[in-house]
Structures are given as structure tokens and as C-alpha cells.
Ligand SMILES: C[C@H](O)[C@H](O)[C@@H](O)C(=O)CO
């Protein structure tokens with residue numbers, strides 16, 4: 001049977017439970033995922049400002065890490081060619097592209113340092129999202145926006161302001177808003193004596209940043225909380241409560257990273273609450289293994305549950321990005337697996353009879369609800385997925401992997 005014939009057969013199976021597979025594929029095609037550039041080079045960046053810091057870690061030494069903008073762009077291109085649909089790319093400020101012999105510190109970054117990325121994105125018709133980089137820098141050794149040292153705090157305030165200007169430039173050039181997400185590593189290894197002062201300084205820094213004049217329809221500022229990081233186990237200044245309150249009072253976005261909560265807490269359970277109080281919510285989907293380990297996103301239960309909440313809450317209300325970095329495997333394969341898995345999870349959610357399931361819950365027919373949810377797990381989603389790949393001109397099933405192998409042989413292994 002061909003992929004199309006299998007799809008036609010699956011379509012009938014779904015039709016019997018009231019699910020329109022054609023509509024699901026149309027909807028899936030319209031959901032962009034912001035693919036993080038930092039999986040390609042183990043979060044190193046190009047500004048040479050410092051080794052990876054901030055309590056995050058890329059482990060492994062698989063050959064072929066992208067070492068410069070050309071290599072990273074080529075790798076992103078290859079990965080995107082194996083992922084169905086049109087997506088976005090997510091950059092960090094540390095990925096500024098300088099002219100030969102040029103260098104400026106992070107507080108002096110300008111749109112021109114990202115012109116190459118705009119050129120890259122425009123040629124491919126994709127949008128760009130952005131992140132100030134408040135780690136891997138000598139001035140980030142202790143604290144950034146919450147620093148007790150006025151010059152350090154001003155430096156980072158200026159950096160984030162510069163990033164807002166760069167985000168505005170991206171948005172203007174690409175014609176779609178740019179999500180600009182702020183994450184800082186500030187915190188304390190051991191029990192602090194004063195939790196309030198650092199948080200008050202962080203609040204003041206954000207106030208100063210947001211007081212600048214910028215187009216709020218073009219730059220969607222988000223703040224990303226975290227429960228702990230390596231070296232800051234006892235207290236994170238930018239905690240969930242801090243940022244949720246700050247975002248709500250200041251009309252900016254909260255970004256929920258699925259690795260940034262207590263191990264038994266799940267982001268899938270938070271999305272509906274956020275969407276009742278905010279117009280939109282931003283996500284970093286990742287896979288924490290025992291800690292915020294940033295493993296590649298799998299087609300696992302929590303990813304599926306997050307996707308259900310995105311579809312049920314309205315995909316246009318969720319700014320979806322991925323955030324993992326695994327240096328122990330082929331980095332392009334990591335991107336492709338993670339992106340395709342996020343899409344499979346979204347497809348899975350789109351293929352559910354969501355109305356029927358909600359009605360079963362509303363009438364408290366939980367026995368039937370459980371039965372149906374379990375039976376649906378074995379419905380022929382694979383046939384629908386393969387057809388989606390074919391429709392979008394990318395290899396179905398595992399067929400994309402041979403492209404990775406030849407790219408590894410011809411390109412990655414030559415990066416000595
Ligand atoms: C590199 C990212 O910005 C970073 O991973 C941040 O988003 C995060 O999740 C830190 O744990």
C-alpha cells in the first residue's frame with residue numbers, strides 16, 4: 001500500500017469517531033515551532049565572551065559541532081529540510097555575527113550584528129525569536145539583573161534593552177512579532193539570608209528595561225522562571241511566583257520551560273490556568289531527566305499532554321519553542337527528532353475527538369472516558385503522520401535518517 005492509500009484508510013477510521021484528518025493536517029501545518037539554534041553548537045555562541053555558565057550543561061563530545069555562523073546556518077538548513085512545515089528559529093544574543101576584526105560587548109549589540117540572520121531567515125521565509133544572553137560572560141559570574149553591584153546590573157539592563165531593539169528589528173524585517181524571552185541564572189547555592197533584596201533589584205531592573213519605548217505589538221517580551229540550577233540549588237531569584245506576578249502586573253508574557261519545575265510538577269497542567277489570565281503563554285518544551293537536563297524531546301506522555309493543552313487552549317495562544325541541547329548524539333538528528341516529535345504530539349492532539357472526551361468528563365462518565373482515551377492510543381496516527389510528511393515534501397518514517405548519515409560523513413566529520 002502507498003502512503004496515500006494508508007492515509008485514506010486511516011481517514012475512515014478517524015471519521016468514524018468524528019475526527020476530520022484533512023482538517024487536522026491543515027491545522028498542524030499552521031503551527032510554527034521555534035527551533036532553538038543552540039542545539040547546533042552546545043550553547044557556545046560566537047561572541048567568545050565565556051565558557052557555558054549559568055548552571056546549564058551540554059554533555060557529550062559528538063563530532064561535528066557547528067563552530068561559526070556559516071556552519072550553524074548550514075546545519076539548521078539541513079535539519080529544517082527534514083522537518084515538515086514552516087517553522088521559526090530562536091536565537092540567543094551570543095550568536096551575533098561580527099565582521100572580521102569587529103567585536104562589541106553585549107551591552108553594545110545592535111541590529112546590524114544580526115543582519116546575516118535576517119538575511120538567512122528572509123531567504124527561507126521563516127521568522128526569528130530572540131533571547132538576551134545573561135550567562136557565559138565574566139559579568140555573569142555572580143548575578144546579573146539582580147546584582148548588588150550597580151555597574152553589573154546596569155550592564156545587563158543595557159544588554160536586555162539592546163536585545164529589545166534587535167527584536168524590534170527582527171519583527172519589522174520579517175513582518176511577524178518576535179518573542180523575546182528573558183532568562184537569568186541568578187540565585188544562591190546555599191540558604192540565603194535575604195531573598196527579598198535580590199528580587200526587588202530584579203523587579204527594578206525589569207521595570208527599567210520595560211520603561212524604554214518599544215512597539216509591544218512587535219516585541220513580545222517573556223520572562224522564564226526556574227526552580228533551581230547547578231550551583232544555585234537553594235534559591236533562584238527569578239522564581240515562578242516572581243515572574244508570574246511580574247508578567248501579570250506588567251502585561252508581558254510568562255514562559256514556562258517544562259524542565260524548570262519540581263520533578264512531579266508538569267507544565268501540561270499549567271497551560272489552561274495561564275490562558276485563563278493571559279492572552280498568550282510561551283513555552284520551552286524540553287525533557288528533564290531527574291533534573292533540568294535538557295534531553296531531546298520525545299513522543300512521550302508529557303509532550304503529548306502539553307500538545308493536548310495547546311490544541312484545546314488554542315494553538316494561536318501558545319508561542320511554542322523547544323529548548324534542549326544534547327552533545328552526545330548527532331546534533332542535527334537531535335533537532336529533527338525533537339521537532340518531529342513535538343509535531344507528532346500536536347497531530348496526536350488534533351486527531352482526538354476532543355469534544356466527545358470533554359462531554360464524557362462533563363457528564364462524569366469517567367469509565368468510558370478512560371476506556372476511549374486508552375483505545376485512541378492505538379489509532380493509526382502513523383499513517384496520518386507519514387502522509388503529512390509526504391504532503392510537505394520531507395521523508396516519512398525513519399527515511400530521513402539516511403540524509404543525516406550522509407551529511408555527517410560529508411560535512412560534520414570534516415570539521416576537525
Ligand atoms: C539557552 C536557554 O536560553 C536556556 O536553556 C534557558 O531557556 C533555560 O531553560 C535555562 O535552564
Ligand SMILES: [Mn+2]
Pocket residue numbers: 183224257284323
Ligand atoms: Mn528554557
